[in-house]
Amino acid sequence: MKRTAFFISDSTGITAEVMGESLLSHFPTVQFERQTLPYVDDEAKANAAVEKINAAALKDGQPPIIFDTLISEALRKIVVASEGFCVDVINTFLAPLEQALGEPSSYNVGRPKVATENRHYSRRIEAIHFALDNDDGGRINRYGDADTILIGVSRSGKTPTCLYLALQFGIFPANYPITEDDLDSMELPKPLRDHRDKLFGLTIRPDRLASIRNERLADSRYASDRQCEMEVSEAIKLFERYKIPYIDTTDFSIEEISTRILAETGIERQFK
Amino acid sequence: MKRTAFFISDSTGITAEVMGESLLSHFPTVQFERQTLPYVDDEAKANAAVEKINAAALKDGQPPIIFDTLISEALRKIVVASEGFCVDVINTFLAPLEQALGEPSSYNVGRPKVATENRHYSRRIEAIHFALDNDDGGRINRYGDADTILIGVSRSGKTPTCLYLALQFGIFPANYPITEDDLDSMELPKPLRDHRDKLFGLTIRPDRLASIRNERLADSRYASDRQCEMEVSEAIKLFERYKIPYIDTTDFSIEEISTRILAETGIERQFK
DSSP: OEEEEEEEOSSOSHHHHHHHHHHHTTOTTSEEEEEEEOOOOSHHHHHHHHHHHHHHHHHHTSOOEEEEOOOOHHHHHHHHTSSSEEEETTHHHHHHHHHHHTSOOSGGGOOOOOHHHHHHHHHHHHHHHHHHHTGGGSOGGGGGGOSEEEEESTTSSHHHHHHHHHHHHOOOEEEEEOOHHHHHHTOOOGGGGGGGGGEEEEEOOHHHHHHHHHHHSTTOSTTOHHHHHHHHHHHHHHHHHTTOOEEEOTTOOHHHHHHHHHHHHOOOOSOO | OEEEEEEEOSSOSHHHHHHHHHHHTTOTTSEEEEEEEOOOOSHHHHHHHHHHHHHHHHHHTSOOEEEEOOOOHHHHHHHHTSSSEEEETTHHHHHHHHHHHTSOOSGGGOOOOOHHHHHHHHHHHHHHHHHHHTGGGSOGGGGGGOSEEEEESTTSSHHHHHHHHHHHHOOOEEEEEOOHHHHHHTOOOGGGGGGGGGEEEEEOOHHHHHHHHHHHSTTOSTTOHHHHHHHHHHHHHHHHHTTOOEEEOTTOOHHHHHHHHHHHHOOOOSOO
16 A cells, blocks of 8 residues: 655654654555655745645545644644645644643744754764764874774774764764774774773674675675674674673664664763 | 653654654743653663653652653553653554554554664665765765765855765765865866756854854964955855855754755655
8 A cells, every 4th residue: 555645844844754754664564655845834835735745645546644843823724724634743742731831832933943953053063073083093082082982893884873973962972993903913903992991892794794895895805795704703702802882783773873872881962 | 940851762762852852842931851761671671761750750849741652551551650741752643543544553563663764774874975975075076976065165064964964864965165265266166167056055154153163273363253254255155156056054953954955956855
């Protein structure tokens, strides 16, 4: 069965998407075609959204599912009058929250400024630049300032995880590659030795590593099954030898790897 | 008034956070202390969560607000029995969605695999490495593959925006700095001339730029008001001369800048 899902917002659409995707994931038998319509902030755009919804309804022969976070009641009315089935992810919870908090919400006053985002802007920028500067062993002289130093073999997921940690949580992450020389000697690379309490290992299933490396350098020794198996098993030995905590990233998204590292290390998110 | 908000999940906690933050933003008069408790996936962790909730209730003299996406009914019962006020962001919408879709949800079968994330893993990794390779004019020979090339003066927000576009939307972004030489000549830098349709400008209010640059190089000419004013006003002239679309990033979060660029250029998200 194929259905269309719309994520509609007068702002970025991110809340509607996160919430909607989370709900849709509970319907694994349905195949969804997705459309995000952000910045729907006037009547013309709301009417254009309705046209898209109705066209999808006609094509699918079924009402599209709509996750919307529209603030303006006038615009919401336009969208609700479409052929779609609207899930009102914000409004539904405002009345119970008003009661629990004993405060009126600012709902009808207009979209609240995303103050948290702006408040954190400088820290995020700083964290991202820290992650970039300290990527792949780039600037080992700043490891004293790092919140964590991820280590692992090439393409085990260190860089994306560091960037996510910086962008999403304002953490200062560094990463350092484990090379064949390190594995030969079974010693920690020198720049890491003074920072053992900050080290966190990433590992990955050898077949997955080979497939990722093959996308980069097809049919190379670097991407061979034998090489990947060897590197992964020896990296794990190295982690265990030095009692470095580590996780297998194979079946995890970048979000999961990042939040698991925080949970295991107890590193605090910078945005609160 | 101070209240505590908990985001509780048996997984990353990201859905609970996004949804909860969005709802809390409608209560600007309340000051919230936030705690995220991810990977609450057994009774011991659920009981530990309850202890934290009850401690906060005692401290605040008010029930904490709880946004949870727990799947297990047994674990949910433990948390609901705490002193907190629970907002059930997932379950609330499942029954109406089951009706709209004419399908039972897999809700009680267990947490759905975040298949979308894994499906997109390779593309995200590729996009992030593209963004890194093509950051700050790094590798101009790959501009043919770029979805967009962001341009702007130093610290106008190019790098964080590119990383977000790659990480969140799987887009291949490049960025290129506009230098004083370019502003002197009022000419587009050479590497950009064959890619004018991909260019997108970022600008920023001069006082904000000066403050960001001061964090990097305090009291330098680079960070001076005069220099920042000059660079910003001339960069805008350059954008207008070449009819390059641009946005002022000053009051926007990285999420807003990124989604606005997509909305204005019509570049399609890679994850659907």
